[in-house]
Amino acid sequence: MAGHAVVEHDYHLIPPSPWPFLSGIAALTWGLGMVAFFAGLVERTGENPMMEWFFASGLDTVKASALGKGSEVSGGWIILLIGCLFAVYVMYGWWRDVARESEAGDHTPVVDIGLRYGMIMFIMQEAMFFVGWFWMFFELGFFHKLRAGWNPDVLENASEYATSMAPGVTSVDAFNLPLINTLILLLSGTTVTWAHHALIHGDRKGAKWGLFLTVTLGILFTVFQGIEYVELFHARGEGHEAWIGANAYGSAFFMATGFHGFHVLIGTIFLAVCWLRMLKGGLKSEKHFGLEAAAWYWHFVDVVWLFLFAFVYIVFAISG
């Protein structure tokens, strides 16, 4: 906020805001939680109870409760939970401010363009993030035979490692749930576009419906993905552990699809927020970048899925 000076530009100068600083603290808490929750690797010697409480792997307690053994409370749980809630609170506060500023008309045309640049750049970096996972996947998928050639005695069943969940378990049937999910996402892509155009033409009712449908489809996708995971998890019934730790393929499969699922979740929430804002009368037909950004993001998530479907599910399932 320039004080007494007359401001003769349309840029958006923001008064001091607590959110970034609080984000830093939230991130720290979350980070400590992550380590404590996953890395309970300190062997219990009883020397340092505080540290051991902190590092008593939250993961172990989850396993314990999953296997019906009583789960003692560990540091990991609590700290990670606090971190996540803290982060959610900060995000809420931050984006609420943004929405208000937008309503207050701070988002002049030039600022609006800036927001677009920002969103495009953000999606670019998301894309590079997935490049990392796909690179890993292709390396494992295409060059496993080469590596096997290097060292047969270590990788005698390398091709199986690299193309199926676990020895014996044939990889997921691409044309079952995955195909349905593909259709779901493609459909949701159309509904979100419908919502956008409806809003542009001032048909708020249609826009709300479009968004509602999109969100529902998003949730449906997540549910099906969950079902598929659980099924795979039970493939260990045949004595094999077809799970994230089974082998390279399992790892790549679950981390890639998992991170995609996580992004679907984010996108769904993003769209849901837009929906709620519309119900509250927000998002004008001439100015609604929130919705456009959500739509862009949703399409991005959609494209990533198409790649996953084409390669992770079809190509490797066949080549395996």
Next chain:
Amino acid sequence: MRLSRPNFKSFIAGSAAALALGGAAFANKPTPGGWWLQEAASPVMEELTRVHNIVFVIICVILLVVTVLMAYIMIRFREKANPVPSKTTHHVGLEVVWTIVPVLILLAMVGPSMRLLYMQDRLPETEMTIKAIGNTWNWEYEYVDYENVDSFVANPLDKAEAKSKGVPYLLATDNALVVPIGTKIKVLVTSVNNMHSWAMPAFGVKMDAVPGLVNETWFEATKEGTFYGQCSEICGALHYKMPIEIEVVSKAEFARWVANDGAFATRNASIENLPVTRIAAPK
């Protein structure tokens, strides 16, 4: 064994070998306070040294040109000497030149560099294969071709031991890898836990030992003597303490070493009397 009647050939050969070894004994480990590449003891290392020297000259010339130019500018165009700055900010000719010239220099550099690269990589018909297995923190060696020579672990000597034996600390091991001279030896390098790197500067060899992979490299020793290298990929606390020691002996000596299930007839097969044994070597 029967000594043939003294002839000058063998005498010369012997003294020559002794001289060569005298040289080798100096080349086989880092030189005290040394500031140049270790002396080459394999064809690859000779080529490597050559290429290094070519590139070295090139970069020195470049550095010299830049330095001299800068010195001149700094003096000629200091404020006192040149109160009114010129305003020229363009000279297409110049810009083209200093784009093209580096390109040409690099092209000149690429030739030898590539030849060396392919020479290093493409191992010629192998005459012998050795497996080096990195372990935290020592090297295990297998003589793939001789099942009577069983694999052994080469541990570093601690300070006191090294001193008493008069061998260099952090370079010498308790069991040297024994190889024949003038033989193309393929080395399979792998690891059982952390990554390591099997390196022998005098041979121009360095190959990472990666768990789950078997990497290939090769060398051909051209000098007899004991050669030292050190683990060259961080592998944990004792990374500095898993040296590589190679003892290069005559083919005959090596044959005897193998026949002896991987031990020298007289463990102190001293290098001095090698020429003699060479004369007596059965064909």
Next chain:
Amino acid sequence: MVAIPDTGYSSYDENDEKPSFFARWFYSTNHKDIGTLYLIFGIFSGLIGGFLSFMMRMELATPGIDVFNSEHQYLVFASMHGLIMIFFMVMPALIGGFGNWFVPIMIGAPDMAFPRMNNLSFWLLPTALICLLISFVVPGAAEGDGFGGGWVMYPPLSTTGSPGPAFDFIIIGLLAAGFSSIFGAINFITTILNMRAPGMTLHKMPLFAWSVLVTAFLLLLALPVLAAALFMLFTDRIEGGTGFFDPSRGGDPQMFQHLFWFFGHPEVYIMILPAFGIVSHVISTFSKKPIFGYLGMAYAMVAIGVVGFVVWAHHMYTVGMDVNVKAYFLAATLVIAVPTGVKIFSWLATMWGGSIRYTIPMQWAIAFIFLFVVGGVTGVMLANAGVDTYLHDTYYVVAHFHYVLSMGAVFGIFCGFYYWFGKMFGVMYNKYLAAAHFWLFFIGVNVIFFPQHFLGMNGMPRRYIDYPEEFELWNQVSSFGALITLAGVFFFFLMLLEALVLNRKRVGDNYWGEGATTLEWTLSSPPPYHQFNTLPRIEGSDEH
């Protein structure tokens, strides 16, 4: 040492109302304040990183283990030294610090595009540094506390090799630092593309802004890949977790190296490009000449950035890659020498015919050019895959990258620091203390790192706490150099105290006079809390 003059300066109280202390420094949304925070953070980290390296040098002064109480601890120091210097000293200082301070001003913008996100970028860094510092004191490997796997964090040493939570903290810390840089990159790109003053076309934009633009794109495209790789390490380390790098489950340890260096090599240009930008301005200012071949300079940086993405495996010549792949990376790596040469020669051409004043920043700039060429040409030596089999993981590499980092990047930082000192803090530094700093530092770092070429050629491997006595001589010289450098750093802080505490009379708007032509010199020193309430108008054609 926050000694930003508060009031009593014309262009302040007239048109500024500044928030209360806490709001100003913790809730800040002002690019200049955030820039200052970054600089303070960079100096702090530089102290830590410098301390770590000093301890290493003391250990290496003589054969034998006498400073550290365990080999592991030495490796911890070396690894943390690398990580802290790169992620918490150079990047915050060059990009966060000078980038924040001067990119908006140079392009004639009142602030960054996303002032709040700008502050988020900063506050993620203390979070990250805290995580790294915690890792010093929590169990790392069987051999002791902290992570000792090198700054490159290769598995399996960083997975099964260091089971303790120490490395998990480092992963989290680097993720935080990474997101900080990604948000920063988004911010800079948007600012530069969207907020240039009327009439300022890209081809009229000052070179420092150009360098930050290219750097931001490198960050944006390289860091997410590192994030993915770090996630893989994190899940690989969980028992029952993934097996990306576990050969017994079909994984491939070398894949991490590809992912890491795909980030890692652009990263090294991320650290040098902003320094290029700063040096360009300083050279042109004190030669009283516009930069020579402006467009060539700008697009050389673009070229370096682009090629920088396709040379990563020159760090992996000895991992057993196919020979043809090596041949490709050899050639591609050599290519980078060409655009870099264009920059070097254009700087010389800028000085040519100029009327050169040897002020402190100019001394740093000239030293930068000279020493960067030394580091650059040794880089070209290493690029020759064949020769690199000998030099890889020897001290020759250490010498190479300290010439480009501890003398390239760091000299760039000090160059900009002295160039803009008066502009940022309103007061001038003491010439003599600054000169002492320069000369001690210049001599010191050369004495440290030049002998390391000899060590490398003589075959001394990296990351060794103890070495055969053949290497003693040059190690002693090198460690002696560390003492000189320490004295230099001492004078740097003396200079800071003297200038900021005595707080001499304020300097004028353009205290460098003729030659300083960019927009920051049209503003007061320090600039008003919010500059350009009426945007400047840039006249003239693209002809630069």
